[in-house]
Amino acid sequence: MASELALPPRLTRDLTEPEPIPEAGIARAIELMRSGRLFRYGEMGADQNDVALLEQEFATFVGRRYCVAVNSGGAALCLALKVLDVRPGDPVLVNGFTLAPVPGAIVHAGAKPVLVEIGADYVIDCDDLRAKVEASGARVLLLSHMRGHIADMDAVSAACDELGLILIEDCAHALCATWDGRAIGTFGAAAAFSAQTYKHLNAGEGGFLVLDDPDRAARAILYSGSYMLHGQHLNRPSPVEMARWEEQTPNFSMRMTALAAALLRPQLSDLPRRARRWNAIHDRIAAGIARSQHLRLPQRPDKARYSATSVQFSLFGFDEPEIRAFLESCAGRGLPVKWFGAGRQHGFTSAPRHWRYAGPQGAMDQTHAVLAGLCDIRTPLSLTDQDCDLVAAIVREAIETVVSARAETGETGRAATG
Structure with missing residues (x-):
């Protein structure tokens, strides 16, 4: 008995336990399920606009002009690469401490990952970044803010300017983070966020691409799979910008469902x-x-x-x-x-x-x-x-x-x- 009493205490918490979905999200999800209208678009008109409202609200929250909601953070990264004109075989730089979906998104876009060393504090080594740019000729840096560790964004931005690099931010673990008062996710030409269960927002799965350029936003909407129903997007480029790309942009079917958006919208304010x-x-x-x-x-x-x-x-x-x-x-x-x-x-x-x-x-x-x-x-x-x-x-x-x-x-x- 004495040996049992001497046993050290155990942790009894499940470290994979997420917070419950807010009641407002549950109620809206049930309403959608009863209607059966889980697709984000309505062919006979905008039957519901949960995803469109979420895009508008998320763009405002982060501080970007446009947001396109998709089915995963990896899909958002892939779309970012596509709208930045990354072509098959192009080298794309990415820091070596990240998760597999990040180099996976580069391969998904048909490009070639070029891994950059990290330092003792887990963030990108800007000296190796310069060396890898010279060796590879890459013009895009996909910077992963892995596990919320923020690199010196002054140094990264300066290196991108010096080397002529276009920056994409992987913010799957960095929602609400800032550098010198500026929101992470606003430094690059585009940024991707995740709504997978273990992230800040939880829809089980989901993602967001945020950006400011209307031309790229138009292509992202079309790539995501809008079926020419892009008029149902509340924060979208002009009809002229959309029309320019309609017949040149494939549909990748990466849309977020209305159900996922219903679960996410009440979480934003919290x-x-x-x-x-x-x-x-x-x-x-x-x-x-x-x-x-x-x-x-x-x-x-x-x-x-x-x-x-x-x-x-x-x-x-x-x-x-x-x-x-x-x-x-x-x-x-x-x-x-x-x-x-x-x-x-x-x-x-x-x-x-x-x-x-x-x-x-x-x-x-x-x-x-x-x-x-x-x-x-x-x-x-x-x-x-x-x-x-x-x-x-x-x-x-x-x-x-x-x-x-x-x-x-x-x-x-x-x-x-x-």
Whole structure:
């Protein structure tokens, strides 16, 4: 009995648990399902305009002129590449710390990913960016604000100006984030956001392309699959702009459904509250795990205001068996920790060496050295302060267990990162 009482506490929260859909969204979804009208367009007229209203509201929220709602964040990235005239075989630059749908969107558009190294703080290395531009001749940078880590946007913008690069922002993890007071998603010629369940907005799946240029917006609407019913878009380019592209632009059938929009619209007004709570959860866990001398938290620039839905840290001085022992120790107490340095991609984690479809990229030694110790914890809004403290304690104690075992055997970790 005494040994049972001495067992360390377990985390009993499901870290994949999303917030419930607001009642207004549920009510509208039920209304739509009863009508059967789940398609965003009405052939006999605008039977419902949930998607059109959401596009208008999302564009205003982000601070862009146009928004086209689609079926995923990856689809939004693909459309961004198409409206920026990326052609089959064109090289497109992308930072090496991102998720597979980002290089996947480049391949979807028929282009070739060119991976750029990251630094110790998980964001793009502008020196390697310059080198990759010179080597590849790329004219487009798809910058992924992966896990809400914001690069020095002054430096990125300056590099794009210097190198003649067109910038696309992947903002799947950066809704509500800013750089020096300016919203992330407004720096590039286009930006893409996601409404997949684990993002700031949750429709199960969905995405948004935002941009300011009317010519590109017209093509995005047509690419998304408007069936010439683009008059039902509330924030759209002029009829002249639409007509210019009608017979030249294929239909890719990437539309968002009315049902998804109905679920999303009530969530927009709650985003500031969600972002504040997510950051409070992030900061409490980060402060707790920072008490360990065996991990490193990324340094965020003073100008960056992040919007975190997860926590990342780097273990250093740990070799692969030790990292696996750490992960197993955390899992044994109910805390799943993702690891971007694993030899095989798993779940939502992967690394450049796993993206063979992207073609040869060189060793990417710097990026893989950073990813070798990079760990990731989801932070649902349901976490209490006590949960956050327990998460941090589990991380610290798992690390100490590994370090103590190392000391007993007289061995030292061999794979340093960060």
